[in-house]
Amino acid sequence: MAPIVPLSEAVRQCVAEAIGYAVPEITEADPQLRRSDRADFQVNGILGLAKALRKNPRELAGKVAEHIPLGDLIAGYEVSGPGFINLTVTPSAILDRASGRLADDRLGVPPAAAPGTTVIDYSQPNIAKEMHVGHLRSTIIGDALVRILEFGGETVHRQNHIGDWGTQFGMLIQYLAEHPEADAPDTGGTDDGPSMSRLNRLYRAARAEFDGDPAFADRARTRVVALQAGDRATVDAWRRIVDESKVYFNAVYDRLGVRLQNADAVGESFYNDMLADVCADLEESGVAVRSDGALCVFFDDIKGADGQPVPLIVRKSDGGYGYATTDLAAIRHRRNALGADRILYVVDSRQALHFRMVFETARRAGWIDDGLQVLHLPFGTVLGKDGKPFKTRSGETVRLMDLLDEAVDRAAAVVSEKNPGLSPDELAPRAAQVGIGAVKYADLSTSRSRDYLFDVDRMVSLNGDTGAYLQYAHARIRSVLRRAPQDVTPQAHGTLALEPSERALGLALDAFGDAVGAAAAGFEPHRLAAYLFDLASAFTAFYEHCPVLKAGDRRVLENRLLLCGLTGETLRLGMELLGLEAPERL
Ligand code: ARG
Numbered sequence: 001m002a003p004i005v006p007l008s009e010a011v012r013q014c015v016a017e018a019i020g021y022a023v024p025e026i027t028e029a030d031p032q033l034r035r036s037d038r039a040d041f042q043v044n045g046i047l048g049l050a051k052a053l054r055k056n057p058r059e060l061a062g063k064v065a066e067h068i069p070l071g072d073l074i075a076g077y078e079v080s081g082p083g084f085i086n087l088t089v090t091p092s093a094i095l096d097r098a099s100g101r102l103a104d105d106r107l108g109v110p111p112a113a114a115p116g117t118t119v120i121d122y123s124q125p126n127i128a129k130e131m132h133v134g135h136l137r138s139t140i141i142g143d144a145l146v147r148i149l150e151f152g153g154e155t156v157h158r159q160n161h162i163g164d165w166g167t168q169f170g171m172l173i174q175y176l177a178e179h180p181e182a183d184a185p186d187t188g189g190t191d192d193g194p195s196m197s198r199l200n201r202l203y204r205a206a207r208a209e210f211d212g213d214p215a216f217a218d219r220a221r222t223r224v225v226a227l228q229a230g231d232r233a234t235v236d237a238w239r240r241i242v243d244e245s246k247v248y249f250n251a252v253y254d255r256l257g258v259r260l261q262n263a264d265a266v267g268e269s270f271y272n273d274m275l276a277d278v279c280a281d282l283e284e285s286g287v288a289v290r291s292d293g294a295l296c297v298f299f300d301d302i303k304g305a306d307g308q309p310v311p312l313i314v315r316k317s318d319g320g321y322g323y324a325t326t327d328l329a330a331i332r333h334r335r336n337a338l339g340a341d342r343i344l345y346v347v348d349s350r351q352a353l354h355f356r357m358v359f360e361t362a363r364r365a366g367w368i369d370d371g372l373q374v375l376h377l378p379f380g381t382v383l384g385k386d387g388k389p390f391k392t393r394s395g396e397t398v399r400l401m402d403l404l405d406e407a408v409d410r411a412a413a414v415v416s417e418k419n420p421g422l423s424p425d426e427l428a429p430r431a432a433q434v435g436i437g438a439v440k441y442a443d444l445s446t447s448r449s450r451d452y453l454f455d456v457d458r459m460v461s462l463n464g465d466t467g468a469y470l471q472y473a474h475a476r477i478r479s480v481l482r483r484a485p486q487d488v489t490p491q492a493h494g495t496l497a498l499e500p501s502e503r504a505l506g507l508a509l510d511a512f513g514d515a516v517g518a519a520a521a522g523f524e525p526h527r528l529a530a531y532l533f534d535l536a537s538a539f540t541a542f543y544e545h546c547p548v549l550k551a552g553d554r555r556v557l558e559n560r561l562l563l564c565g566l567t568g569e570t571l572r573l574g575m576e577l578l579g580l581e582a583p584e585r586l
Contacts, residue, residue, distance in 0.1 A: 003106075003109065003110030004100050004104070006514060007073075007094070007507065008041065010073055010093075011040075011073065011074065012031055015033065015043055015068060015085070015087075016028075016031055018064050019031065019045075019064050022060070022064040022066070026049070026053075031044075031045045032044040032045035035507065036086060038086050039078070039086035039088050040087060040088050040089050040507060041086075042085070042087070043064075043084060043086075043087065044084060046083045046084070047082060047083050047084075057083030060083060061084065061085050065079055071090075072093060074093075075088045075089060075090040075091075090494065091495070091496060091497060091498045092494020092495070094503065095493070095494045095506065095559060096492050096494060098492065098506055098562055098566045099490075099491060099562055099566075101509070101566055101570075102490065102562065102566045102569060107512060107513075109151075109512060110513065111151075111152050112517075112520065115152060115153035115154045115155070116341040117154070117155040117156075117157070117339050117340050117342070118156050118341075118342040119157045119338055119340040119342070119343045119344070120145060120149075120156060120157070120158055120346065121142075121160075121161045121344065121347070122138045122139060122141070122143070122145075122146075122159075122160070123142060123162075123253075124163065124347070125245075126163030127162060127242050128245055129199075129200075130196065130397055130399055130400070131400045133382040133397075133398060133454065134348050134382070135400070136400055136403075136439075136443070137348075137379050137443055138346045138347060139256065139258055140258070140440050140443045140579065141346050141443065141448060141525060142346040143258040143259060144444055145346065145377075146259060148516065148528065148577050151520075152517075157334070157340070158259070158260060158264040159264060159330075160260055160265045161267060161330065162245075162246075162267035162268070163267065164242050164267035167221070167224050168203075169223075170221055170224030170225075171206045171210045171217075171220040171223075172202060172203065172241060173223050173238060174206075174216070174219050175202065175205060175216075175220075176237055178216075179205075196245070198244075199248075228272070246262060246265060249265075251401075252401065252404075255432075256404075257436065257581065258579065271326045271329035274329040274333065275321040275325050275329055278328050279314050279315045282314055282361070285365060285366075292317060293317030294311075294315060294317045295315035296312065297311055297312040297357070297364075298311050302356070312361055324357065324361075327354075328361060328365075328367070331367050331368065331374065341371060341372055342373045342375070343372070343373070343375070344377055345374075345376045347377075348381075349378030349379060349449060351376070351378075352376060352378055362374070377523050378448070378449055379449060380449055380450045381451045382443075382452060383453050385453065385455060403439070403454075404436065406456055407435040407436065407460065409435070410457060411430075411431045411432075411435030411468070414461075414462060415427060415586065418462075418586060419585075419586075430586065433471070433581040433583045434471060434586065437470075437471055437575075438459040438460045438466060438467045439467075440467065440580055441459070441466060441470070441580060442454075442455075442459045442467070444525045444529045444579075445465060445529035446526060447526045448523075448524060467580055470532055470580070470582075471583060471586055473539050474571040474583075475583060475584065477539070477565075477567055477568035478568060478584050480564050481565060483549060484548075484549060484557075488554065488557055488561065489558065489561075490561035491562055492558075492559065493559050496556065498559075499545060501538070501541045501542040502560070504541065504542070505538045505563050508534060508538040509567060509570055512535075512570050512573075515527055515528050515532075516528060516574075519577075525578055528574060528577060529578060532571060532578075535570060535571065536571065539564075542563065
């Protein structure tokens with residue numbers, strides 16, 4: 001089905017043509033169309049145009065308005081203020097579009113104009129460590145971006161850059177070798193599977209011995225060398241630890257409804273074999289130079305507190321490689337092997353300097369050029385109710401599973417208050433949908449770079465800018481549609497006048513594609529979240545003012561069912577693009 005031209009675009013074209021007739025010397029004028037409280041749309045561009053042409057703006061607005069054709073699209077106009085034109089569109093323009101959208105899987109939203117290949121690096125937990133709220137943000141935002149970009153037709157490669165390599169493995173493996181009892185399977189039986197609590201304990205015990213016993217620390221370092229050299233038993237032990245952690249990560253992804261799979265977990269270790277070559281290239285091309293035995297890249301504009309340049313170290317003086325070297329190898333791989341023309345990194349804003357240095361280095365080396373866009377999409381910190389970075393009372397990172405449990409528990413209370421008779425079996429899945437949706441929406445509705453407060457009670461509220469509010473609006477619509485008489489079909493009757501709240505809802509529905517486009521263009525899921533909240537609010541207002549099932553007139557009923565139906569579908573698809581579930585009942 002052909003994409004549907006949104007009203008804003010159709011009206012814009014119409015006004016642009018009118019400007020062309022009124023002022024033939026202007027070839028391309030931007031009418032600067034805005035939605036308005038006074039009318040459906042307001043033309044703001046006449047003022048600037050008049051200024052450029054040294055004309056009286058109000059007169060010019062009048063002249064342009066005379067050339068605006070009244071008919072199928074535009075029902076009326078009014079010149080207002082110093083030179084605005086207020087425009088009202090016809091009910092049929094609103095309703096016919098609504099019915100066209102409802103008949104289409106994509107709700108009339110066209111794919112992106114020029115889709116390409118995007119690699120998106122997100123989630124990125126660290127092996128043998130608990131995932132924390134920072135990983136939660138990256139996972140949720142990354143997943144929403146994947147969905148939004150794929151909807152636009154983009155080829156997307158998910159890359160979960162897990163921290164599965166580094167010196168800490170020497171310590172873990174050595175500890176296991178010396179304390180075989182620590183390898184015993186855990187019978188603790190927490191809900192995230194026994195593996196993670198066991199790995200956590202292992203990590204702490206190994207760390208304590210590493211910090212407290214220099215001889216153990218030496219043996220751990222020897223173990224790192226063995227791991228890097230590919231020693232069979234050491235590599236086997238490493239793989240067991242990695243696999244066990246992945247089981248836990250997958251449990252989190254499953255619970256979150258995130259589309260990350262084992263195949264997407266391309267961690268730091270994957271690049272290990274490429275690091276020597278990356279360094280050789282950088283040294284040969286002169287991008288990196290030796291400094292105190294290390295191989296470094298220097299930048300004019302990056303200096304430490306002491307005024308000395310801070311280099312990016314790509315090879316340490318002991319010959320070891322670091323986090324940055326891996327990221328450089330990853331850029332080459334993603335470009336050459338995955339065919340990326342864009343790489344996105346959904347990573348904490350505290351790593352901004354790291355990415356600046358890595359990208360600049362890759363640019364100098366010629367691995368990033370005009371054919372490859374690389375972007376760090378930084379996100380802010382999750383704060384506790386005290387306004388400080390979210391931690392447990394004892395100052396530890398909050399276990400993600402505990403946090404999700406809490407959200408689901410609170411959601412269960414909200415859902416059972418609404419539906420006192422639910423059996424535990426009926427309650428559990430709904431509570432999960434609402435609780436997880438609440439956590440995800442709270443994150444996605446905040447602009448990416450801002451910090452936000454983790455407040456579970458607010459998140460699961462049915463009122464306000466919450467995921468539960470969207471789900472509730474959707475469920476109400478589904479209930480209306482279930483109760484509608486079998487013999488009526490939602491359909492457009494454009495000859496009937498529209499109530500203001502019907503008109504407002506119809507116009508909001510027509511702007512869905514713009515919101516999806518804005519979210520995709522700026523990699524900003526919160527634009528879509530804000531749109532869905534506005535849409536749900538427009539629906540709430542409509543539902544208060546306009547009886548649907550008791551409309552009386554059959555044609556009014558059909559119009560309103562059309563608006564309800566499309567609102568339900570728009571909320572459902574919009575939530576799906578954010579990764580939220582839209583339950584049939586709440
Ligand atoms: N694992 C890292 C951390 O937990 C984040 C990795 C980000 N991605 C990357 N390509 N450097 O901080």
